[in-house]
Amino acid sequence: MKVSLKWLQNYFEKPLPNAEMVSDAYTFHAFEIDEMQGDMLDVKVLPNRAADCLSHRGLAKELAAILNIPFAKDPLAEALPDFPNSNKLSVEIEDSRKCLRYMGAVVRGVKVGPSPVWLKEAIESVGQRSINNVVDATNYVMLNIGQPLHAFDASKLSNPPAGGDGAVAIGIRNAKRGEKITTLSNEVYELSENIVVITDAHADAPIALAGIKGGKLAEVTMDTTDLVIESANFDGTTTRRAAQALKLFTDASLRFQNRPSPELAAYGMRDVLALITLIAGGEVECVVDEYPARPQVASVSVPLARINSVLGSDFSHAQAADVFRRLGLETRIERDVFTVTPSFERTDLIIPEDLVEEVGRILGYDQVPPTALPMPATAPDQSRFHGIERMKDQLIEQGFIEVSTQSFAKKGDILLANPLDKNMPALRITLEDNLKDALTRAKYVAPLVLAPNQKPKLFEVGTVFPKEGEFIELRMTERVPEWGLPAQTGESANTFDNLSIAKLEDYGKDYVPVRYDLGVYQPFSLYPFITRDVSMWISNSDEARGVVLRLFAERGSGILRQVQLVDQFTNKEGRQSLAFRLIFQSFERTLTDEEVNGVMEHIHAALASKGYEVR
């Protein structure tokens, strides 16, 4: 939720601290800040607070509690007016589980035009585009108190069949399969039954995707004079599924999917009617309110002792009481028990732990002292883990290298309904294929990382998913004669084991796995490498080796990655020979043979000039 500090300031008489401090206040007491840009903060409102905090009012109220500064005016605490009633509009909800409330208003005689400067600036300060005074008013009220709103052009809705009195009719119903709607941005969507639409009921024509986006049919334009304003509440799951099916996520759908209280709709209607008549003129003819079931708000209690026994804190009665006061929560205090009756918009306060969280976060988790857990009566059991690690250590000792590979496979017994890679739709039933693959690559890169006499041997411990049920497999690329399941014969004998059934607890009980310190990561090039051998006669001195290595470094042209001494001997005449393997590789590109041959020529020439005879 993008908020502007200037906008938040409307809620306070005292000037707010700077953006940095406001950001810290939210971060340590409420929500993370995704981005800060001058006057604008992008607040990552948590899912349990999205019902009331996807709004400037909600976030201002949080700030008031966190900074302990007076909240100057709360639009949700101000009484609602008596809306004018008439039969100029009718509303019919087909399924009250999908539309929890629908308020519609008719406003006549508005003048659509550009927004006043303050409104345009406010809308633009949070990254939105100003459209016209009527549309901006609906957006402003949504961004201000969190209630999504929509304005239709009333003159584009049908009159009743013969004999009517000019009343328009709004319907809220499931879309028909194959029904189409063109949205305000001129995209055409084909609908299915689980998407809810708002209709021009007399014509039974969809005019909006409920809780998502308005349609072209009743769009407000510069010529519009009469409006139908919608302030409604649509079910969260229905809205989310519809937005997902249509791949159309909007400010409205985001809010409805987080289930704001249907009570909020009346406040949204009050504010948007006031704003529209103020900046676009016109007169409110009527407001109709279809509200099948008003939600009950239940109170919740927590004793001070419970707060401290969950947090491990030592907060006082006065501190806890102060938190509830700062949050503006109606609280009854009886001895050490706090009973909170949440205001309608705080749909997140249900169980005692919710109140514990309010105290913890508002006072600050830095007030919770880090405390060591006393050791338990029984020693911790890590014997199975140590058993597995003991097997790994044995393999390491025998020269095996441990790899870890992907669990997805081309073929298997278990298929994914939604694989990430269509070529890997299954779960592996064995580690064998991946290990074979890894070995091929290990053989290729062996000169880069292994000692010249080291044979690449690999193993992996990982879960496999045959149809009989998953288990942890150990698999090696070479036989380890002492290991393996008794039934294993032939090719694969002694190359794998089922660690899920192996009795490893006793094997690991007293074993301490080998521990390693690692240095910082040294990047390696993913480009192919080229090797060249060079051997030479040298004079009988250790010095020569250093000279030759320096020479390689100087003449390697920045592409000589490694030098390995692969052979060294002294012949009968006492002459010494050195043989080196040179590995060329670039971090930027694939090297060519010609390029490496060129470097080798330079190296040979340099060796010769030092008096070494290249063999």
Place this chain on the structure above:
Amino acid sequence: MNRDATSNGVNPEGRLHPISIAVREIADTFSRMGFGIAYGPELEDDWHNFTALNVPEDHPARDMQDTFWVRDPERGRSPSGDSGDKIKGNQGKVLRTHATSVTMRKLEDMAKSGATEMRMINPGKVFRNEATDMTHEAQFYQVDGLAVGPTGSVTLAHLKGTFDTFYREYFGPNTKVRFRPSFFGFTEPSVEIDVWFEVPGKEGRWLEMCGAGMLHPNVIRNAGLDPEKAQGFAFGGGLERLLMVKYGIPDIRLFYSGDIRFNYAFEEKKV
């Protein structure tokens, strides 16, 4: 004539994968704080991955774009021609999206055995159906865990103490830990654990490392325990991220590449 100049005749040792090295280190620290190690299935049922953990029926986490679901055998046959019936038992299963499913199983074990306290870490592979890039993998390791005891004996302050110790041991004595408010269905209150980490020669910074909180009473109840009697904390964080920060590894995809150059990209010393 000696033709074996480059080796002292000893067969060189192989190398452990860096994940194994890290898990050993973590297991050791946690064992000194009384934590055992628990295992659980990677192919998990809906109950242990979602429902029991207080993730509501219509939560976005259950959507196809976040979670890998096993194909409904009624609707298709596997390419090998096997009848779908053979895998019917896996219907509705998911690749676990967190190792908190193991925490749930351990809580159920407590209820069955009548134990009143338990401390476990669950290091294991988890899966998320998301596009991969340098910092995201569809499969990665998580270290989840729990500490539960009689009411009042395991608190948020203990969670802080536990992670203070753990991060100091893992990253060094200058490490600091802070909590920020967060939200997870299975904990209340929920916190995000940030770690102040100093790379030698660079400026220190706060990094988001782990999600945690006090087990939600519904979760304790779902396990068959009494939330009036049992209380505790749960946590879970990505393992690769710990290593990436500690050693400066730039790309998470290196971990499951099966490329042995990754094992050898570090100076290694036995402790």
